[in-house]
Amino acid sequence: MRVVALHVAPERHAPMEERAAIEVVAGRGVVGDRWFGTRHRHVSVQSAEALAEAAADLGRPVPPSATRRTVTVAGLDVPTEPGARLLVGGEGGVLLEVVRVAAPCRIMETSMGPGGAAALRRRGGSIFRALSSGTIRLGDPVLLV
Helix, strand or coil: CEEEEEEECCCCCCCCEECCEEEEECCCEECCCCCCCCCCCCEEEEEHHHHHHHHHHHCCCCCHHHHCCCEEEECCCCCCCCCCEEEECCCCCEEEEEEEECCCCCHHHHHCCCCHHHHHCCCCCEEEEECCCEEEECCCEEEEC
């Protein structure tokens, strides 16, 4: 289980920017992201495998940036139960806690094309709060704790 893509958008509706690393601040979120400083929506996490399933349903690729999620992981079903925790980066990494499921919105119809929101239903990942600070990098291990 590892991080395979990282994206941020500096403001609402701005294009997603691919990153090799992101800085996470406990209680605040991802530095430089549109959601930084919000109450609970600090980091969004999705599964590469869920994106592949959505792509199969749509009949076209679904790049991680199209979903507008911050972190994409491979080899892990992203937890959806509030209170579940992920440790990203191994010991001393960033501790994240599920707040809620990340429901697809109508923006997915623009970023992914017609049927995008429906293809992501129950596949959109989860919204997490940041319980610790640190750097998340491409390739970092991800553990369910």
